[in-house]
Each structure stands twice: as structure tokens, then as C-alpha cells.
Amino acid sequence: MSRAETLLAGSPVADARRPSPLWTFGLLRSELVTTLRRWRTLALLGVLAAVPVLVGVAVKIETRGGGSADHGGQGPAFISQITNNGLFLVFTALAATLPFFLPMAVGVVAGDAIAGEAGAGTLRYLLVAPAGRGRLLLTKYTTVLAFCLLATLIVALSALITGALLFPLGDLMTISGTRISFAEGLGRALLIALAVAASLVGVAALGLFVSTLTGSGIAAMATTVGLLITIQILDQIPQLHALQPYFFSHYWLSFADLMRDPVYWDDLEKNLGLQALYAAVFGSAAWARFTTKDISA
Structure with missing residues (x-):
């Protein structure tokens, strides 16, 4: 039995004009389980988990060979501090994956949210259930946002485990030169992971909108x-400096x-406000498109 048929089973469509909260929760749970069971999703999460391991092993090999992890300011932020404290691998891994790997993974999941159902011929069956197009779209977007958080936490957790295995842990130095405890460092690592996940909200909304445009x-x-790659290229062109603060990727590294x-807090607040703006604009566009779209598959 397909997922759409499973959701329809036991749902008195003729009698239930509006879905109950329990039915809505069942739809969200079904979406989450279906998304996380796809081999493509598991492969993306596996790649994300492998990045911190590769970075940690590379830094360990280089320092063992008598080299230095400091590359004259090149590379992700905090990379020169990894050998002193493995917790810095969390910050480095997030900085390394945020420009491409994390948003690419989110773009794949978001882009497939509606278009994948249409291509598989299951979208119209989902709409037969008493969900309504708006509720289904919101469920899809919630699922993508949950993936944003899960993917970011997987990168952070993989980096923390790798850093603990390869490097010492302890108190750490902030960018401002003050020393904080390891416990406070862990707290800030969690805040940074949440900030990175929030930075992907705009990409999720953009991908969902694109997903409503095609089957x-x-x-x-x-x-x-x-679009993700194009925006990031435009964000590096000096002649476009007047437009760059409005690109969704412009404040991504403000988590540092x-x-x-x-x-x-200035750039962090600007980033959150920009992501909220993209979510509102492209979320509204996705709703307008999806609620008026002729579903034939």
C-alpha cells in the first residue's frame, strides 16, 4: 500500500470536512518518515557526516607531519584552533558545509517536496485526503525545516565526536581573546548549530516554490x-555590493x-530577518501557485 493510500485508509473523507489535529500530525509524521527513509536523503546525511571526519583527519595528518593548521587566514574560520581544542572542529565543519553542502542537501529535499509527488503520481491521492492544499504545503515545508535542523545537528555531532577522538578538549578562547569554559563552549556550539539551521530557512522556501512550478x-x-550556486557567485562580485545584503547567503557566516x-548580534539579527523575509515571500508564492495549480498527476 502506498503512503497516500495509507493516509486515506481509515479517513472518512465523505464525512470529515476538515481534518482533525491528530490526522494532521499523522500526515506530518508520514512525511518525515518517508523523507528520512529515502536513499537519497540518507546519502546526503552520510556525506554531511563525513565532511567533519575528513577535515579532522586532514588536520591531524598535517600537524603530525610537522605542518601547521594555520593557512595564513585561508580556509574555514577556526581551523587553526582545532589542534588546541577539538571543539573548534564543530565550528570549522559548520563553516565548511554551510556555503555548499548543507544548502545543496536542503535544496534537493525541498525541490523534491511537491514535484517529486507529482512525478510519482501520488500528489492527487494526497489531495483527495481531507488535508487541503494549504495544509499539505505547510506540512511539506515543516518537513523540509526539520531536515534543515537534522542535517545541521548531524554535522555538529559528527564534528564533536571526531574532535573528541583526535584532539584534546577543554576551555577555549573566543575570537575576542577571552577564555570560556568547555561547558559554555558546548552551549555556544549548540547556538551556532541552531543559527546555521535558521540560515537555511530561505533556501527551503525557495526550493519549495520551485517545486510547485514543475512536475x-x-x-x-x-x-x-x-539558483543556490548562482546567488553565491553573485554575492562575491564587488560590483553588486548594493544588492548583496539582500542575497539569502550574504550573512550566513555571521554565526561566527x-x-x-x-x-x-547585528549581523545575526540581519540574517534571521532576511531568512524570514525569504520564507514569507517564497512561501506565499508557493502557496499562491500550489492552491491554484491544476493537479493532473
């Missing part, structure tokens, strides 16, 4: 990833300000 999951995923003492 091909592959086309939606490719378009979302292509959480490692200052005191914390600098």
Missing part, C-alpha cells in the same frame, strides 16, 4: 541547486559572532 522532481532539484565576547 519533475529532478528538474526542481537541479533548478534549486543552480556567537564566538565573540560579548556576542555581536
Whole structure:
């Protein structure tokens, strides 16, 4: 029995004009389970978990060979501090995956959310159930946001375990030069992971909107990833400096300000506001498109 048929089973469509909260929770749970069981999703999470391991092993090999992890300011932030404290691998791994790996993974999941159902021929069956298009779209977006959080936490947890195995742990130095305890460092690492997950909200909304425009999951995923790469290229062109503060990726690395003492909140707040703006604009566009779209598959 398909997922759509499972949801329809036991749902008195003729009698239930509006879905109950329990039914809505069942739909969300079904979406989460289905998304996380896909081999593509598992492969993406596996790649994300492997990045911190590769970074940690590379730094360990280089320092064993008498080299230095400091590359004259090149590379992800905090990389020169990993050998002194393995907790810095968490910050480095998040900085390394945020520009491409994390948003690419989110773009793939978001782009497939609606278009994948249409391509598989299951979308119209889901709409027969008493969910309504708006509720189904919100469920899809919630699932993508849950993936954003899960993917970010997997990177952070993999980096923390790798850092603990390869490097010493203890008190750490902030960017401002003050020393904080390991427990406070863990707290800031969690805040940084949450900030990184929040930075992906705009990409999730953009991908969901693109997913409503086509019936091909592959086309939606490719378009979302292509837009992601294009925006990041434009964000590096000096001549576009007047537009760059409005690109969803512009303030992504502002999470590093959480490692200052005191914390600098300006860019962090700008990033959260920008992500909320993208979520509102593209979420509304996705709703407008999906609620008026002729579903034939």
C-alpha cells in the first residue's frame, strides 16, 4: 500500500470536512518518515557526516607531519584552533558545509517536496485526503525545516565526536581573546548549530516554490541547486555590493559572532530577518501557485 493510500485508509473523507489535529500530525509524521527513509536523503546525511571526519583527519595528518593548521587566514574560520581544542572542529565543519553542502542537501529535499509527488503520481491521492492544499504545503515545508535542523545537528555531532577522538578538549578562547569554559563552549556550539539551521530557512522556501512550478522532481532539484550556486557567485562580485545584503547567503557566516565576547548580534539579527523575509515571500508564492495549480498527476 502506498503512503497516500495509507493516509486515506481509515479517513472518512465523505464525512470529515476538515481534518482533525491528530490526522494532521499523522500526515506530518508520514512525511518525515518517508523523507528520512529515502536513499537519497540518507546519502546526503552520510556525506554531511563525513565532511567533519575528513577535515579532522586532514588536520591531524598535517600537524603530525610537522605542518601547521594555520593557512595564513585561508580556509574555514577556526581551523587553526582545532589542534588546541577539538571543539573548534564543530565550528570549522559548520563553516565548511554551510556555503555548499548543507544548502545543496536542503535544496534537493525541498525541490523534491511537491514535484517529486507529482512525478510519482501520488500528489492527487494526497489531495483527495481531507488535508487541503494549504495544509499539505505547510506540512511539506515543516518537513523540509526539520531536515534543515537534522542535517545541521548531524554535522555538529559528527564534528564533536571526531574532535573528541583526535584532539584534546577543554576551555577555549573566543575570537575576542577571552577564555570560556568547555561547558559554555558546548552551549555556544549548540547556538551556532541552531543559527546555521535558521540560515537555511530561505533556501527551503525557495526550493519549495520551485517545486510547485514543475512536475519533475529532478528538474526542481537541479533548478534549486543552480539558483543556490548562482546567488553565491553573485554575492562575491564587488560590483553588486548594493544588492548583496539582500542575497539569502550574504550573512550566513555571521554565526561566527556567537564566538565573540560579548556576542555581536547585528549581523545575526540581519540574517534571521532576511531568512524570514525569504520564507514569507517564497512561501506565499508557493502557496499562491500550489492552491491554484491544476493537479493532473
